[in-house]
Amino acid sequence: MSGIHLFGTLVCRDAHEAAIVVARLPEHVRLTHAEPGCVSFEVAPTDDPLVWSVEEGFVDAAAFRAHQQRVAGSAWGRATVGIERRYEVEGL
Template identity: 45%
Template sequence: MSKIILKGFIVVSDEDLQAVEGELPTHTKLTLDEEGCLTFKVTKSDSNPNRFDVYEEFVDRDAFNKHQNRVKSSHWGDVTINVERHYEIIE
């Protein structure tokens, strides 16, 4: 089994920015607590307040899929429903 890396960024509308920023610490903690999560970083851009750079590593595809499924049914999934996602997944 090979490690899965997701990297890229999200763009958050002004209307959703406060909710996303407010939920990010909880989302980060829950993700880092997931079995199989090696690294999880979401960093606000210095040059664009609506852009967040994302970098994730999971031990394998199964751990990554479990994370994706959890996120879809989480509060983070609700507050980020409208964000633009620009990701690359590397296996």
């Protein structure tokens, strides 16, 4: 894939953090899919109820950075700020 590709995991410490992800994720996904430059965006549960697989694709660095800025100020970003992310980004 050309452009920017992020992949990794979102790792909750406990059931409370997992409940935040479950409650906030649908709106986060909807808003991200609507962003200019979003090619793909998937956050999927794994066999571990505290871990989600994350894959994102954006057309270029500007679109990826705009996404990161939007997320930082969003309800999702505020609610999940303390949840561990283990991400790798290719293409930057």
